[in-house]
Amino acid sequence: MTATWAGDGPVDPSAPSAQPLEALFRPRSIAVVGASASPDKAGYAMMQALDGFAGELHPVNPRGGTILGRAAVAGLGELPGPVDLAVLVVPPQVVPRAIEEAAAAGVRAAVVCAGGFAESGPEGVELQEQALEAARRGGIRLLGPNTSGFMNPVDGVSANFMPAAAALRPGTVGVVAQSGGVNLAIAFLLERAGIGLRLGVGLGNAADVGFPDLLDFFADDDATTAVGLHVEGIADGAEVVAALRRVTARKPVVAFKVGRSDVGDFARSHTGSLTGSYELTRAALAQAGAVVVDGLDEMVAALQALRSVRLPAAPRSATGVAVLTGQAGPGLVVADALGARGVRVPELAPATLDRLGELLPPLTYQRNPVDTGRPSATFPAVLRLVAAEPGIDAVGVYALDEPGVLDPVSAVEGAVGRVLYATGGPAAVVEEHRARLEKLGVPLYASPGDLAIGLAALVSDAAARAVPDAPPVAATRTVGRDLDEDEAKTLFEANGLRTMRRRAAADRASAHDALDELGGPENPVVVKVLDAAVLHKSDVGGVHVGVRGHAELDAAVDAIDTIDGTSPRRYLVEEQAPGGTELIVGGVRDAVFGPVVLLGLGGVGVELGNEPVLRLAPLSAERAAEMVDALPAAVLDGFRGAPPVDRAALATTLLAVSDVLTQHHDITEIDLNPVRVTARGPVVLDAVVVRTPGEENHVQHA
Known part of the structure; x- marks a missing residue:
């Protein structure tokens, strides 16, 4: 789909508005309700941030006057004509009325900055519903409440309380953050890394405009090449996953989920959202195609790579990365970090090694990583040779800046689209290299650690798109009553599983x-x-x-x-079953994401300490196989003398759980614990099926 709103400069006031959220994020005219001439007021900061807006900007203040050189009107009804966007910098109690007045004045979108809504308690929930209902009646799309706004440097619109955000460089990375503060933090981290911002949005309470809207917005925007996603809590899991799949089919998304530790109460008071299950949310985001990271710095490093380079979809086991370094130590740092992230750094082919032996000193390590000893005249030829290796999909290059020794632009010619570069040296020189490489589409990093993060992100993005998922199914059956173990096992036997x-x-x-x-x-x-x-x-x-x-x-x-x-x-x-590796296979109907299948370690396998594998159901055959492959190699190969895992048979077990869970609408939980992997295949030793309370028999489960 070709976007209708992407542009290279300020908005043309005469241009039509075709994108559903264009009036919000690319307005032709703006009214700031609650604008103030007092520098200590939020309404003044908002006017400052919007001072460079090329369209019509109207301050609205009951006392009138002049604010930053613009004549204020007493109310929206006094505007000379309709405006696209109203930025409401007013107390929460007056927001519903302000939205009604905005609708009457022909406003099409609004940003509600005030807090004191759903995040603050029952009274705030009611107030937020009133504001949302007023917006719906008036046909207004609403960002917030409880948000610091958004920044659109490409189109010159910065409806945000931080005036400095108006100076952010334009670029191609979109950001959608649940927190306005995190939205700004990411934007300034991108700026520090030399990366421009396409659009950064703080959702706040997301009463109306939420994750699905922004993801679809970025998917349709030709000027966006990659998206950063910050998540505290998700209420509409199925919609977010569907939207995320739509955007990742076109461009990469990097997601960071907060909530590893117990921050639920803080998150609830911050945005009105519970953090939910940390592990499940991360698994859902990854299954929908996102590259899931552990922090904001890691997000920026991943976006830096993915905004310019995207590998073809391929399993992690089939994607190879090469490391080429002009200094052995930093190359070792990169290779070690890649290994810790499960990225393959395969040995190069004999023919390639023979040719490298002709180009490099004999004492350097050349099998991969490739150590050149120090950059020399042969460095570009070595890079081209390594990049041409059939088993290599991406190359990470590290070379310290040594004046007169190596020109980064000349070095990467012939490998653009598959290479990430990192260097160290004087800041001014590094920035000069960054600008020149940027024109070629080659990301430049300032540390070997960030280079490894970028390379790992390329591999994770390719792997996320390599596994197809099954389409949703409608549940048409019910178990109708509580099942004892014998009945539960009979149910799973009918779905092809083996019991004693x-x-x-x-x-x-x-x-x-x-x-x-x-x-x-x-x-x-x-x-x-x-x-x-x-x-x-x-x-x-x-x-x-x-x-x-x-x-x-x-x-x-x-x-x-x-x-x-x-x-x-x-x-x-x-x-009694013969010995073997014990696993836990289960399913749950999650309140946010719907049916979920779990695969975990049981028995002595828990010593390995791995988190359970979680995937949204229904599972495809490929997704079930991917879950099995996610188990530790020690378990798959036969832990402590147990027989090796029959991967196909275990995948069939997962599919059976997926089918039973998704086909029966009254099943809320399934627990096959343990499933023992014997020499003859998996055997279900215990089965528990938990039913929705109050559901009675409607359809036979056989």
């Missing part, structure tokens, strides 16, 4: 019959309490393993009978 042979016993005598059928001295059984109300059987003494004889069975049944709850007790007698 078992018998449900209604009484002690039936349990003894089951032992005679399934067990014996050489074939131990497991005896469990069978009760849909007992979800954590081991915690209450409801699981007894290694039962071989009738006396042991009686002891197990006696222990189970002491558990509080329904009487008489029922029992599950099941063959």
Whole structure:
């Protein structure tokens, strides 16, 4: 889609407004309601920030007067004609009325700067609803409330409380941040890195304009080459994921989710949003195609690469990176950081090594990283040779500035589009190199660490686009009632999963019959309490393993009978499974993101300390395989003598959980814990299905 609003300079006041949010972010005329001539007032700061606006700028103040050389009007009704944007710098209590007046004056968009709305408590929630309803009635798109505004350097519009933001250099990176302060922080970090801003928006409470609107906005804007996303909390998970997929199909997105530690109350008071599940939100963002980072500095380094270079979609295991360095130490820093981030730095082909041996001194390391000893006349030829290697998709170059030794622009010729460059030297010289390389589309970094971040971002972006996802499905079934373990296993057997042979016993005598059928001295059984109300059987003494004889069975049944709850007790007698690696496979219907599938380590595997793998459902076959591949290699290869994991069979297990969860609208949680990976494949040893309270039988689950 070709954008209709992207431009190279100030807005033409006579141009039509075609983009839905153009009146907000690219207005032809602006009214500042609450403008002030007092330098200590927020209304003065906003007028200062907008002082360079090329269109019509109208200060609105009940006392009239002159503000920064412009005559103020007492109210919006006194404006000479309609305006596109009203910036409301007024107390929260008067915002709904101000929006009504704006609508009556023909205003098409508004920025509400004041706090004191949903982030402040129940009264603020009600006030925010009043403001939103007034905006909807008047056909006004609303940014905020509780926002410091936005900056659009390309079109010369800086509706922001920080006047210095008006001097930000224009560029091609878009930013959407939940926090106005973070929006400014990212913008100034980009400025420090020599990167221009296309549009930076602080959402605040996002009562109307939110993440999906801005993501679609950037997707359609030809002048935006990459997007930075700051997230505190998400309320509309499905809409955000869908919008994120639309934009990442066209251009890269780098996302930072705050909330690793317990900052929920602070975030709630800040923007009115809960931080939600940190791990799940990050997983959802990544699955939708974003490069997920751990901080703002890392975001800037990633954006610096991705705004200029984007690799074809490919799995992480199929993407190779080369490191070419004029100094061994910094090259080692880059290679080590790439290894820690799971980026392949493959050894170069024999033919390439032979040619490198002709170009470089014999004592340097050349297999990858390639150490030139110091930059020399052969450096450009070495870079071209390494970049031409079939297994190399991107090259990171580090070379300190040595006057008269190496010209960065000459060095990268022939590798543009696949190379990132880093250097060190006097600031003025580095800036000169940056400007020259910028014209070629080659990012320049000032440190080996940032170079590694940029290279890793290229690989992560390519990998994020390599796995197709299944389309959403409508749930048409229900389990209809609470399921005990036997019934839950029957449900998953119908979906192709394997369990051990078992018998449900209604009484002690039936349990003894089951032992005679399934067990014996050489074939131990497991005896469990069978009760849909007992979800954590081991915690209450409801699981007894290694039962071989009738006396042991009686002891197990006696222990189970002491558990509080329904009487008489029922029992599950099941063959004991052979040894193997234990995993946790589960699913949950998340309130924000919907169905989610989980794969984690169980048993002794928890010693490896890996976080569970989380993915949004429904899963595609490719996504299920990607989840399996995300497990530690030590587990996949057979941990502590266990058989190797049958990857295809485990992926089938994940697909079954995905299908059951997405097809049954009353299932809120699935817990297959453990799933034991044996020599014959995965076996479900326990199954719990949690149902939505109050849901009754409507459709058969078979």
